[in-house]
Amino acid sequence: MSDEQSSVSDILEDNTYKYGFTTDVESETFAKGLDEDVVRRISKKKKEPQFMLDFRLKAFAKWKTMKAPKWPNVQYPSIDFQNISYYSAPKQKKVLESLDEVDPEVMRTFEKLGIPLDEQKKLANVAVDAVFDSVSVATTHKKKLMEVGIIFCPMSEALQEYPELVEQYLGTVVPVGDNFYSALNSAVFTDGSFVYIPPDTISPMEISTYFRINTEETGQFERTLIICAENSYVSYLEGCTAPQFDTNQLHAAVVELITLENAEIKYSTVQNWYAGDKETGKGGVYNFVTKRGKCQGNNSKISWTQVETGSAITWKYPSCILLGDNTSGEFYSVALTNGHMQADTGTKMIHIGKNTRSSIISKGISADHASNTYRGQVKVGKNATNARNYSQCDSMLVGDKSSAHTFPYIETANSSVQIEHEASTSKISEEQLFYFESRGISRENAIEAVISGFCKEVFKQLPMEFAVEAQKLLTLKLEDSVG
């Protein structure tokens, strides 16, 4: 019995956000505030080519005319954009020659997060770009990828080394003025990851970026661009955590994916930003992200999988523009909200080419006082003959103070389309957990079984280790919310 108790309390102990520490590093941080001069200074700091500065200035001009969207089903005080610093980077003397020159504190931070970066310890089958506050600090396995022609590097480096590739594709999926937060990102982004997979290449390993916010009053604006050329394939993973602060941090990223003919990108995210205090709702990250992929070439495919477990507010709709004929888009999502978290997430599938297919599997889990909204749009253009969509949106409520909402929008200009939509709402109850316990199965294993049953179609899309992690993460977060 006493063993039993201690193991249960250990689990509860773990349940506090274990990534909530901060790292003491010397940083170079811009004073708070945003004007055209700040935009120019960021560009200058990074010695960017002229086109990039023009891109930023255009975005900034656009942003000034825009207002933050009010339609998401989330509540928060309006953000003072002059009270944020738009650039913060761990101080380093010059361009890094090797990992040895990265601040050891930063290296230790990533190691603590389970992402060792140095040569001896780095993960064998995953190439990692580690982004600390606004700047990429280390990228592993670069050489090995280069051997097969794959470019994987920080965006700032891509702008130096491959400016023509960046210029050709940046902003072609998410235009500078697409929405308020993407416009802001386009003006002030500081880093992110760049991936180019050349034709006829299957990436020999998973490629991933790990984002870490460290500074309290810095916004994090990364920019990711992935291009997968003809007949190529890449699986990309994204992870993130942030320290525990009483204030809110803004994270407004933009991710653009492009597939050429017959190519496929699989993009998986496990999002675990700090969600704010569970009781009071104080602090936490505002995760306002624009993710969009364009299936440009015929027969290409983009698949988004996301497991959203953190952030005070999540507002994101990883989407697919199905431009080529016979292209397909997929969206698999698990969004967990507990405490006072709010999520308004879903996808947009824009069918333009013929015989385009999309499928949407969304699982929302809502506990405590949290609210969870699925918002999805399926739009079929007039030339998209034989387009098909299947959508399934399931919600699970834990306790009786949480809420779930589903807003599917369907718009079609072609009569040959087939669209199917299914939805359900269920509950994880104390009675169910008691049933497991009365068969000798621990509460923890019971929650895990119920949740993994609920999420199984999504989890099976994730790489194995990620799926196991994601499942554990959900279980820990729900442990004291049930009942």
Place this chain on the structure above:
Amino acid sequence: MLEIKDLHASVEGNEILKGISLSIKKGEIHAVMGPNGSGKSTLAKILSGHPSYEATGGEILFEGKNLFDMDAEERSLSGIFMGFQYPVEVPGVNNAEFLRMAFNARRVRADEEEMDPLDFDELLSDKMKMLKMENKYKERSLNDGFSGGEKKKNEILQMAILDPKLAILDETDSGLDIDALRIVAEGVNSLRNENNALILITHYQRLLDYIKPDFVHVMHNGLIVKSGDKALAHELEAQGYDWVTAEN
């Protein structure tokens, strides 16, 4: 094996059990009968450790250990099994997988190796054959969309897999047609031996024609108002509960 002494219990502040005493030895079968609302299920839930039911007085010893020191999981691992009157549905959790989790939890407790899915499947197939359950029940979600009778069979299947020392079957007979009742009763009988014990909660005499109790207790208003041997069940059948409840 089980010693219940002057048990008082309440749910949501209402006292339901008002002083139950019962002693059960290895190898015995006890039938608990009584009208609706007399507290039979409450007794079963208290024994299995349901968190909404609170014991407010008395004590229960299981193999000499204080039951109130053990949570539901612990009680199950120690060999107590309750067949629910209304088994809960758990969509998305595979029935066979659930059974294997439960089976292996016991293995782990006994410091034995967990059984792999293939070996377990064989064990499961045997037990299902005994209960004349079709294979498709392995793949279905736990109790999800099962008929009343299928749920009850599934409870007995769990009992067969877990092989408990003390089983409490709460109205396992209701919802079963006459053929299913016979199959379930034969299943339960085949699991019996001189080291385990059984508490059968039932309304009806008919189950007791198949599973012969050594003792029959009649509950009313949270008390055991009469105890006897099998003949008592027949008398109840003939005369109705008024006969015992009126005396109190």
